[in-house]
Each structure stands twice: as structure tokens, then as C-alpha cells.
Amino acid sequence: MARPQEFDTTKVLHKAMHLFWERGYEATSLDDLLTKTWLSRSSFYNTFGSKEELFLEAFDTYRAERKQELQQVLEHGPARQAIEAFFRKIIPDARSPEASLGCLITNQAVEQAPHEPKIRKRVEEDFQFVEEALTRTIERGQREGSVGSQREARELARLFVVALPGFHVMVRSGVDRSRLEDALQVLLANLD
């Protein structure tokens, strides 16, 4: 009979995810991971194999959660308001510790995507996913009337997809929120 794992894999993955999100892949050492997750070296290797494999698992968990969140926000209410709500979540009034980390996908687009095909493929898929979701939402808004612009929905969506990592980078670098609020107002006016 297999001995039951003495730790909760989901919790461990989230702790590791948070470290990678905060510090990046390179700057997170195996010792940091062991300290944060309370795993022994042998449990770590038996469960996750390597730092790289743990990273991919934590990254995929993060990506799945963000996709689900995106879909939920975009499906809720009129399209224009749903898109605003999605972007407004990125720029919180209070500097919550998690919000100020930006987005792990954007961070990895910078850190590993240029030289790691596995990361590049995932980041590319994620930007494509956001483009498809925003295109569908803008089309819905054009049908229901909450989006007044008659520009091609996909073209509009592509501006929002570029703005997204822009906001993430600026939030992560600690830029004053009022500047981001102004940018968001002008961005959203593209839907009118």
C-alpha cells in the first residue's frame, strides 16, 4: 500500500508559484523553495523531480487559474463593463501584496520565453487565449450595443492584449496608480 503523501500538493504548488511570481525563476533557489514549502529535499525530488518541473507545474496551475478568472469576469454583465472590470482588477487602489507582483505570465514572457521553448509556447498560447476571449466579448458588445465602436473586434482586442502586459509591468515596477487610471480611461474609450 502506497504511503500517503504527508503534504497537500496544491498548497505546495501555490507556495512555490508565489515565490516564482515574486522573485522570478532564476532568483528562486532550491533552498528558498524548500524553506517556503517545508518539504524535505527527498520529498521535493520524489514529488516534483526538479526545480524546472516544479516551475512548469506551478506555472500551469497559475495559467489555468487566470484563464478561469478571465472567462468569469468577461461573461459577467454587459461586454463594455466586463472588459473594464477585468482591467480594473489589475490596478488596485490599495497596494495589496499580491497585486503588486504583476502577472507571472508577463514576468515569464520577459524572463524565460526568449530562450525556453516550453515557456515561449505557453506564453504565446496565453496571449492568444486573451485575444480570442476579448474578441468574442467585443463582438458581443457590438451586438448588444455596450461597445459602440464598429472597428473590427479582433483589431480592438489586439490593442487590449498589448496593453495588458503593459499594465502588469507598470504595476510591478510600482508606478503611481493615477497614471494607470488615466491610461485605462483612454484605452476603454476605444470601445465607445
Added chain:
Amino acid sequence: MARPQEFDTTKVLHKAMHLFWERGYEATSLDDLLTKTWLSRSSFYNTFGSKEELFLEAFDTYRAERKQELQQVLEHGPARQAIEAFFRKIIPDARSPEASLGCLITNQAVEQAPHEPKIRKRVEEDFQFVEEALTRTIERGQREGSVGSQREARELARLFVVALPGFHVMVRSGVDRSRLEDALQVLLANLD
């Protein structure tokens, strides 16, 4: 009489800058730097002090060059065309090795700004610098007529400042250029 340095400090700084730009600060080891710059360990320490000090010097060199480039491009021709030219330089048709690295300032906004006050301060200054330069250029365009939008110049500039690192991140992660072209067209239409 002081013995003359047997290497060109400017060239060494550019070689180091390129490594940091390509790989990031953490992922660039002292050995990588010595190999790339052909410096001995003692020359390295005598001249630059430490990896951190060399980074700051290379980073400041990069920042000064980008600022000069920004000013030159924005001063050339009608404001609308100048802003387009500036953004078009980010999305090259051919995948030149340097262009695909994105921007070292954006990369550092992600990598070190969150926990290194010296980097955070510089990145903040740089985003502010771009905001001021774009605000002045948009105001000029509104006066001369190349920018039709009568929206507050600073608000418009702030959307462009957010879009800037967005383009950098997407170029660096290898996103298809035609998507960025579409985004740029919609972005520029905000000036009309």
C-alpha cells in the same frame, strides 16, 4: 605614471549591457561577463567593483542612449508621424537579434524594480521621462494639426506609456508581428 587601461571601457560596458539585456541580471554570471568582455577577474574588479556596479553603469548607459534616441525620433517631422516612427522601431519586420530582446528598462521593471530601490527609481524616472516627451509631442501635434484628438495630451500620452512596455514584452516573447501591427494601428488612431 598611471598605466593606461588595456581595454575600451565603452565597448566593455556595451558587451555587458547586451548580456544583461538578453539574459537578465540574475541569469548573467560573473564568468559569463568575463568570457564576453575578455577581462581578467582583477581588471574587472579594479574597473567596475562588482557585478552590481557594472550592471548599474551598463544600465545607465543604456538608459541615456534610449533617451537620446527617443528625443531624436520625436523631434523629427510632424508629431503624429514622429510618434508612429518611435513605436514602429519596436516592431521590426525582420527579427533582428537586438530588436527581439525587447527593452532592458522594461525587462528590469519586471526583474529588479520590485525589490531593488536603485532600479525602481531609475525605471520610474524613465517612464516619467517618456510621459513628458510624449505629452510635449502630442501638444505640438495638437497645435500644428497632425494630432486631431482634443483629449488632454497627458492622458493620451499615458496610454502610449502603458502600451510601450506591452509591445516590448510581446516582442521579447516572440509574438507574431502582424498582431502587434494591428494593435499599433488602433493605438495610433487615438491621436486622430
